[in-house]
Amino acid sequence: MLLELQDIQKSFGSGAARVPVLRGVNLSLEAGQTLALTGESGSGKSTLMHITAGLDVPDAGAVRFAGQDLVPLDDRARAAYRQTEIALVFQQFNLIPSLTVAANISFQAALSGRVDPPFIERLTGALGLTGQMEKYPEVLSGGQQQRVAIARALAAKPRLLLADEPTGNLDESTAIAVLDEMLSLVAQTGAALMVVTHSPAIAARMDRVLHLSGGRLT
Numbered sequence: 029m030l031l032e033l034q035d036i037q038k039s040f041g042s043g044a045a046r047v048p049v050l051r052g053v054n055l056s057l058e059a060g061q062t063l064a065l066t067g068e069s070g071s072g073k074s075t076l077m078h079i080t081a082g083l084d085v086p087d088a089g090a091v092r093f094a095g096q097d098l099v100p101l102d103d104r105a106r107a108a109y110r111q112t113e114i115a116l117v118f119q120q121f122n123l124i125p126s127l128t129v130a131a132n133i134s135f136q137a138a139l140s141g142r143v144d145p146p147f148i149e150r151l152t153g154a155l156g157l158t159g160q161m162e163k164y165p166e167v168l169s170g171g172q173q174q175r176v177a178i179a180r181a182l183a184a185k186p187r188l189l190l191a192d193e194p195t196g197n198l199d200e201s202t203a204i205a206v207l208d209e210m211l212s213l214v215a216q217t218g219a220a221l222m223v224v225t226h227s228p229a230i231a232a233r234m235d236r237v238l239h240l241s242g243g244r245l246t
């Protein structure tokens with residue numbers, strides 16, 4: 029199993045202001061599998077993604093990646109896991125403003141140690157970015173920046189891709205087209221994909237759909 033979340037619990041705040049968000053979440057994902065995570069606003073989807081990415085730690089429970097529990101690791105070891113094993117596409121694209129599109133994309137691949145120029149050329153072509161490679165992020169539209177963020181994540185050839193509303197800035201038909209490209213590229217690299225979405229059309233394209241409600245997955 030690539031990813032196993034076991035009885036994940038997470039609350040924010042303390043005392044009377046304590047808000048339990050995750051109340052025993054269990055989830056497993058195999059290499060190459062795709063999963064949609066749905067749930068109302070505030071149900072804890074981003075919290076669960078952050079815990080899976082090692083950006084946050086649960087109060088209790090285990091996050092096993094390829095058999096190793098990330099929870100007891102120190103920050104440096106968790107950062108190394110993020111760099112080499114997973115890639116993130118979040119709602120804020122976090123592109124580096126001082127680097128061109130090409131450099132933003134290859135920088136991430138270099139961090140993961142998996143630079144593959146022909147693959148980068150193929151995926152930027154598939155995502156319609158060929159003419160944008162020497163531009164800086166600030167001159168791109170929101171939709172173009174979103175596609176750069178997707179290309180950058182895939183260029184690192186992660187074993188797990190975590191995407192939080194990855195096509196939220198695109199209109200429905202462009203969103204489906206970009207998503208289909210993303211799914212095809214994910215399949216080519218054998219990565220697993222976990223995607224947070226409010227869109228039933230996007231959720232329907234994944235192998236599995238799980239719903240987060242009341243702090244648990246159903």
Ligand SMILES: Nc1ncnc2c1ncn2[C@@H]1O[C@H](COP(=O)(O)OP(=O)(O)OP(=O)(O)O)[C@@H](O)[C@H]1O
Pocket residue numbers: 040041047049067068069070071072073074075076
């Ligand atoms: N760092 C934090 N400190 C305090 N409360 C937090 C923190 N992060 C999240 N929360 C609370 O946890 C709950 C779940 O938030 P989360 O962002 O995970 O939900 P979500 O399902 O991703 O929502 P959305 O669909 O609106 O993005 C919310 O009540 C939120 O206010």
